[in-house]
Amino acid sequence: MKFQFLLIIALAAAGFSADLAGQQSLAIRGETIHTMARQADGQWMEPIENGVVLIIDGKVTAVGVASAVEIPDGIRVIDAAVVTPGLIDSRSVVGLAGWLNYDHDQDQLERSSPMQPELDARDAYNVREPLIAWVRSLGITTLHTGHAPGQLISGQTFIVKTRGDNVDQAVLKSKAMVVCTLGSSGFGSGGKSPGTRAKQMAMIRQEFIKARSYMDKIEAAQADEEKDPPARDLRNEVLAEILRGERPLMITAHGSVDIQNALRLQKELQIKVVLEGASECYDYFDELKEQQIPVIIHPTMMRASGKGQNSSMETVAKMVAAGIPVAMGSGYESYVPKTRVVLWEAAIACAYGCPFNDALGLITASAAELLGISDRVGSLEVGKDGDVALYDGDPFEYTSHCVGTVIDGVVVSDQPR
Amino acid sequence: MDIPSLQRAPLLLVAPLLLIVLALSSNLHADSTAFIGATIYPVSGPVIEDGVMVVRDGKIESIGARSDVVIPSGATQVESSGKTIIPGLICTHSHIGMGGGGDGSDPIQPECWTLDSVNVRSASVERARAGGLTLVNQMPGSGHLISGRTTYLKLRRGGKVDDLLIHDASGWPMGGLKMANGTNSQRAAPFPGTRAKSAALVRGAYIKAQEYRAKIEKAAGDPEKMPERDLKMEALVEALEGKRIVHHHTHRHDDILTVLRLRDEFGFQVVLHHVSDAWKVAKEIAEAKAPCSIIVIDSPGGKLEARDIQMENGMILEQAGVNVSFHTDDWITDSRLFLRSAALGVRAGMTREGALRALTLSGAEMLGLADRTGSLDPGKDADFAIISGDPFSVYTKVLETYVEGIQVFDLSNPEHRLFAVGGRGAGEDQTYQCCGERGGQ
Incomplete structure (x- = not known):
């Protein structure tokens, strides 16, 4: 009886998958x-x-x-x-930052603490968000999405296909990167730390020192049965993954000082860093190459004011010519358009000097390579x-x-x- | 020029030299320039292949096919084959220079004027020139029911706002009146909290203006009987008399119809701006003969009332017979890529002719300036852009922009190019150099 029941289930499953x-x-x-x-x-x-x-x-x-x-x-x-x-958006907040832009659909940024690497993007992804259907209708099939820049370490990202009725059906890679913001857009709100760039760097260093010590305690406990492992700590677990090189720290930095700080952090911590935004990266090609830091460049049509005031529509063309690994993301928009469309952003890069294949690569193959998913897509x-x-x-x-x-x-x- | 040596030269020698220089420079202004061989989109008529446009004293003197236009002898001839000439682009709704209007004290502040706050040295103004724009309606924001007077700016090169103004026959700088409804202008008192309250406050203001105007009429020129001057009332009376066009921010279908209701109650002229839900009420807008200044956004949403915006708005309004213009709402969209807005309109079904008109002549009509700009016709201001190819191709670049016959943007000039493509220093406000002095004028 029991056997028959299992057989029926197995047949049903087989039938279903054949149908699919x-x-x-x-x-x-x-x-x-x-x-x-x-x-x-x-x-x-x-x-x-x-x-x-x-x-x-x-x-x-x-x-x-x-x-x-x-x-x-x-x-x-x-x-x-x-x-x-199918096109790939290498840095999106779609699914967390909803189109209506009201509190109830804005899950991309938790402001209660400057350092929350434990926030898992899967827990906030709304698979029925209309902006997913919007970008899908323009050819985008894969999103690297998750927490927005705006806190020192604001949470994790993951990678989805733009389909599925629930997050498990959508997910392509559940653990992607951890989001870090350098510069004034990563300052704390309401006078909370960090309030300066030096404080940002000090806080990050201290946090990784703690995570290193957490790792040491775990290793010590593994080596010595007499020793107890430390109490589980979600925050340190994620930072340890970065320290072990299992996932990159994606640092959003635009201005010259902030990009230099990102470069310094990579050297000090010896971790994988992906530079994101990077308006003024055109002055640091040698360093990016030497330190093997790939760049998810800002959308070409990013507003030419504030953090983007020195951005250039020709940056991508120059990066490609210099041989810097680069992909393009839609970034984060606080108002309208609530998301940019990477197809149109890559188009402008192409119009401003980036060869066609390289421009298409920004949102296909090069993106997949940068995101570590080129065995599946791109x-x-x-x-x-x-x-x-x-x-x-x-x-x-x-x-x-x-x-x-x-x-x-x-x-x-x-x-x- | 070696000025010290000139200063040492005998006066007798210098004077004739100066005269020659003066004569030459005035001649330069009087002389005509012929742009020869370009594909020309006059917008007021069919496309001219291998065309010629002659510009003289800041005006278009003649335009047509090469075989039909007599190039004046002595005209400077500019070989323009392979290029395309279009009228200067007109943005009916822009925030370049960040000119603001009213403050947080009152929802109705028609006494405020962007003229007093716009920074014409802003990099955003340079970017607009780089986008082929020659005229903008510089608007205050939408956080008030009436946030102030707008300013029409010709994008001439100049370091002060006066250099860019357009004056009416009486010498008064031209502009409209910015109004808004929907959620942007709703907040804590004294601002309205609901749509009905918004409309009621606007009605109250215009009724006061009607009464103010009645007092003036009754005074019949007698200074003793005139009411005290009131700047708020003066701007609203100008709107009531059609001397100041109302530029009305509105998104949701019912808000759009409320604007039309208020217009009919008080008789002001209105241009509907943004009009996200236009596709839902296109028939009503067409019947009301209300022009629409629309925006193209790369994705829908951003706020609830703009949720249903469609790229098809341009097509649907065009097919309904509505006069349509595009706007940048810069910094919402980038003036450097203003052609893109219309191109996306074409992508969504608008005609090419209609889309180009919506960047030029239709905008001029909505600002009441179609008699002097917006199309390439003899007698109109020589406001135009030279572009590298099809106006609606992503690969086309704006090469040069001219306002009243004077070049204000040249992509081959490295200083201008910086603003066109960006890079270090592109965000800095412009210094205008004159006579060897930084920032002098």
Whole structure:
């Protein structure tokens, strides 16, 4: 009886997954397919003219010119002028910072303490947030999202696909980075510390010293049965992950002094740092290269005032020319637009001197590499997730439309936008 | 020029030299310049391929196909093949220079004027020139029912606001009146807390203005019988008489209709601004013949009342027969990329002709300045931009901007370029150099 019951469940599960697989298979024919695959030397592969991307059971199983890819009978076929990998927003707050911008939908920043690395973005992600559907309709399939800049260490980020009815269905990588803000936007509110840049640095150093000592106590307890491990501490657990190099500290810094401080922290703590925002990073290419710090650059259309007053629309072009690993994020917006759209931000970078493939790379392959998810997404290659964006023309042109978005082989948006 | 040696030169020698210099410089102004070979979008008429535009004394003298335009002898000829010339862009709603209006003391402060607070040396003004803008409606904010008088600024180069003003026939600087409804202007008393209270306060102010105007009319010029001068009332009377166009911030469909109701009650001229819900009440707006100055935002929301904004607003209003302009609301969107707003309008279904008109002539109409700018027609101010290609392509750059025939932006000039693309120092206010003195004028 018990056995029969289990068998029924197993059959039902198998049936369900076979059904799902049927829905997750698709052939996409494109007049131009930008696979965003790299050659052995790291250069971009040429786009495929009149090609096919075949997706079976949610994974890419073939990519090539139409004559070389056999489309199985009965599979759904979609045509588009231009095909790219599903787009990746490398630094978003979508899902935590809702579109209405009222207290009840703003979960991106907890202001009660300057240092809260224990905040897990999964606990605040609203999978039904309308801005998710908005960016999805423009081809964005992956978000690196989470806590906003605005506190010294404001919480964690994670990576999602822009689909799913609950956060577990959406998640691609549950532990991504930890958010740190240097400069005046990371000062405490209401006179609370940190109130200066020097205080910010002192507080961070002290916090990591505590975390190091926490790690030491755990190691000591592991080595010696006589010793008790320290009481669990969520904050130190997360900082220890950074110290062990398991996840990067993503430092939002725009001004010259703040970028220098980020560089110094990386050297002192010997941790993985990703620089985010980075308006004035154009003065620090040598240091970024030497310290192997990749950059999630500010959206090109970030406001040219305040922290962005010295930002340049040509920064990305210069970074690419200098060989700095770079991806683009939509950043954090406190008013309108409540989120920027990385497709349009990369377009402006392209218009201001960044070669087309590198500009598209900012929101596809280079982004996946920077985020450590290039085994799954970012390019259209065999074995990767069937995440695709379709357009009726040059994706960067103002007047082109995104005509379809596909995630794991499922069409999740098909209204021209 | 070696000034010391000139100073030592005998007066007899210097005087004729000076005369020649003066004659040359006045000639330069009087002389005409012909831009030859460009694709020209006059906006008032069809596109001209291989066109010629002749500019003289700050005005457009002639425009047409190369074969149809006589280039005056002695005209400076500017080879413009491969480039595109469009009218200078007009932003009907801008906060460049951050000119503000009223303070927190009262929801109704028509006596305040952005003229008194705008900083024309702001980098944001430079960025507007870099975007091909030649005229802006410099607005106070939307945190009041009536936050003050707006200022129309021609983006001439100048270090003081007076250099950028436009004067009416009586010599008075031109501008409109900023009003707002919906949630931005609702807060603690004395500000309104509800929509009905907002409308009631506005009614009260305009009724007072009607009474003030009646007293003036009754006085029939007799100074003894005139009411005490009241700056609040003076601005509202100008609005009642159609001398000051009301520029009304409004988002939600019912707020839009409230503006139209108040307009009909009091008879002021109104331009609806932002109009996020325009697509819901396009028919009503068209029937009311109310022009709309709209914004394009990269994602919906930001606040509840703007939640339903659609990129299709431009198309829907155009198809309904409404006069539409775009605005930057700079710093909400960047003046350097103002063409992008219209291009996204085209993406969402607007016609190319309608979208370009919405950046130029329609804006001029909404500011009451279409007789002098907004399209490329003989006799109008030579306000135009030279761009590198199709107005609606992401790859097109604004190369030069001219206001009244004078170049105010040149992408090939490194100082101007800094403001166009950004970089270290791009956020600094401009110093205007004249006569060797930093900041002098």
